[in-house]
Amino acid sequence: xxxxxxxxxxxxxxxxxxxxxxxxxxxxxxxxxxxxxxxxxxxxxxxxxxxxxxxxxxxxxxxxxxxxxxxxxxxxxxxxxxxxxxxxxxxxxxxxxxxxxxxxxxxxxxxxxxxxxxxxxxxxxxxxxxxxxxxxxxxxxxxxxxxxxxxxxxxxxxxxxxxxxxxxxxxxxxxxxxxxxxxxxxxxxxxxxxxxxxxxxxxxxxxxxxxxxxxxxxxxxxxxxxxxxxxxxxxxxxxxxxxxxxxxxxxxx
Amino acid sequence: xxxxxxxxxxxxxxxxxxxxxxxxxxxxxxxxxxxxxxxxxxxxxxxxxxxxxxxxxxxxxxxxxxxxxxxxxxxxxxxxxxxxxxxxxxxxxxxxxxxxxxxxxxxxxxxxxxxxxxxxxxxxxxxxxxxxxxxxxxxxxxxxxxxxxxxxxxxxxxxxxxxxxxxxxxxxxxxxxxxxxxxxxxxxxxxxxxxxxxxxxxxxxxxxxxxxxxxxxxxxxxxx
Ligand code: HEM
Ligand code: SF4
Ligand code: FES
Numbered sequence: 001x002x003x004x005x006x007x008x009x010x011x012x013x014x015x016x017x018x019x020x021x022x023x024x025x026x027x028x029x030x031x032x033x034x035x036x037x038x039x040x041x042x043x044x045x046x047x048x049x050x051x052x053x054x055x056x057x058x059x060x061x062x063x064x065x066x067x068x069x070x071x072x073x074x075x076x077x078x079x080x081x082x083x084x085x086x087x088x089x090x091x092x093x094x095x096x097x098x099x100x101x102x103x104x105x106x107x108x109x110x111x112x113x114x115x116x117x118x119x120x121x122x123x124x125x126x127x128x129x130x131x132x133x134x135x136x137x138x139x140x141x142x143x144x145x146x147x148x149x150x151x152x153x154x155x156x157x158x159x160x161x162x163x164x165x166x167x168x169x170x171x172x173x174x175x176x177x178x179x180x181x182x183x184x185x186x187x188x189x190x191x192x193x194x195x196x197x198x199x200x201x202x203x204x205x206x207x208x209x210x211x212x213x214x215x216x217x218x219x220x221x222x223x224x225x226x227x228x229x230x231x232x233x234x235x236x237x238x239x240x241x242x243x244x245x246x247x248x249x250x251x252x253x
Numbered sequence: 254x255x256x257x258x259x260x261x262x263x264x265x266x267x268x269x270x271x272x273x274x275x276x277x278x279x280x281x282x283x284x285x286x287x288x289x290x291x292x293x294x295x296x297x298x299x300x301x302x303x304x305x306x307x308x309x310x311x312x313x314x315x316x317x318x319x320x321x322x323x324x325x326x327x328x329x330x331x332x333x334x335x336x337x338x339x340x341x342x343x344x345x346x347x348x349x350x351x352x353x354x355x356x357x358x359x360x361x362x363x364x365x366x367x368x369x370x371x372x373x374x375x376x377x378x379x380x381x382x383x384x385x386x387x388x389x390x391x392x393x394x395x396x397x398x399x400x401x402x403x404x405x406x407x408x409x410x411x412x413x414x415x416x417x418x419x420x421x422x423x424x425x426x427x428x429x430x431x432x433x434x435x436x437x438x439x440x441x442x443x444x445x446x447x448x449x450x451x452x453x454x455x456x457x458x459x460x461x462x463x464x465x466x467x468x469x470x471x472x473x474x475x476x477x
Pocket of ligand 3 (some may be wrong): 064071
């Protein structure tokens with residue numbers, strides 16, 4: 001089946017040369033886009049047009065383009081990763097848009113995610129949070145036997161669900177407080193559910209939250225927007241677990 | 254400890270504890286108030302109000318309650334300001350309704366409107382009963398403020414006041430549709446199974462509060 005063609009679209013996009021410069025919106029028109037193409041392909045086509053016209057192409061993040069790496073971002077028409085649910089921007093298709101529509105594209109907006117250029121933001125804040133405690137310490141040596149440490153089925157499932165987080169930052173972008181709680185909750189939970197993670201549980205919760213606060217993310221007010229916009233549907237019940245882990249760590253000091 | 258109080262989860266913890274305390278108070282308050290419509294002589298309500306004003310436990314709880322309100326309100330402004338600062342550049346186009354409820358995003362606005370109501374309410378009743386009682390009544394030999402007269406006259410005489418009270422009750426109800434389950438989530442007392450249950454209990458509690466407090470002015474406005 002041939003895909004429908006969108007004859008004309010207006011793309012209103014945030015342009016900003018570098019972090020230290022002020023940015024502004026520019027609107028470009030683009031013609032004959034197949035509804036079967038992905039959102040990023042549409043941007044590639046637009047960028048080709050721009051290059052031919054001698055305009056600096058739009059910088060945006062992307063890598064795997066198969067929904068697994070978490071590199072692509074973009075706040076599209078008022079929602080992180082655009083109008084579709086449970087997907088990343090690279091998995092968004094042009095069939096979600098209408099003929100003649102103006103599509104507004106903005107970078108993730110958060111103090112802790114400064115703009116690098118155009119739509120690219122610096123998400124190293126997430127790496128710093130992970131470095132503060134999102135790991136387990138092990139003695140190196142031979143590979144341990146598989147199944148040597150028994151893990152219950154439900155625990156394994158919940159740990160795996162939490163481990164599905166790809167660190168894209170959509171939760172921060174969606175949150176009215178630019179809070180990183182869903183990300184931190186996912187990273188704390190996938191370890192908290194496993195025996196290997198229990199050893200450093202208290203230190204982990206305390207240090208990761210301290211780092212999160214220090215980097216300028218806002219606090220959680222339980223609006224639940226993060227869960228809805230998360231491409232991996234990480235549940236906010238993980239945030240409750242994070243709160244529990246943190247409070248236990250604090251009160252047992 | 255000071256580190257705990259300035260940490261994001263620590264601040265939320267304070268909101269949650271004070272919020273739960275206020276929610277318990279609201280239930281007690283509502284129960285006493287409903288006596289207003291179940292006894293037209295007012296004796297039951299006057300006794301209830303007198304008991305609430307004089308029993309020894311209240312002597313301790315009342316200042317705690319004042320403190321609870323102050324902390325909840327002050328903290329709410331601090332938290333909201335800090336959260337607002339975490340996004341220096343706002344989105345040009347935003348569709349938050351797709352992913353969260355209006356009440357959850359506007360807790361400060363709802364709370365601030367409840368606060369306006371609260372001040373009116375304190376001036377109308379609490380202040381008069383406590384510091385400027387103008388009509389006394391004797392029941393079984395004890396002198397007490399005729400609170401029934403104070404409340405029923407205000408509601409019967411003034412339709413605008415009735416409306417203000419009904420709006421206040423609805424705003425508080427909205428605050429609690431989110432606040433109730435959020436408080437448990439904040440304390441870590443939630444999981445996958447309890448999420449839906451708590452949200453339902455929150456709705457039921459909020460409706461009880463909103464309807465319960467609205468029924469009283471409605472009763473005096475329409476029935477009396
Ligand atoms: C009787 C009155 C009130 C009750 C029963 C009440 C109850 C609650 C509860 C249970 C929460 C949830 C706490 C949490 O999420 O952990 C909450 C949150 C909140 N309240 Fe109230 N509240 C009342 C009055 C007020 C007032 C007067 C204000 C402000 C002027 C206010 C502002 C807020 C704000 C901004 C939040 C959200 C804080 C957050 O989610 O981090 N509240 N309230
Ligand atoms: S929790 Fe979801 S939205 Fe947040 S970083 Fe992980 S995958 Fe992205
Ligand atoms: S580019 Fe890897 S998830 Fe979108």
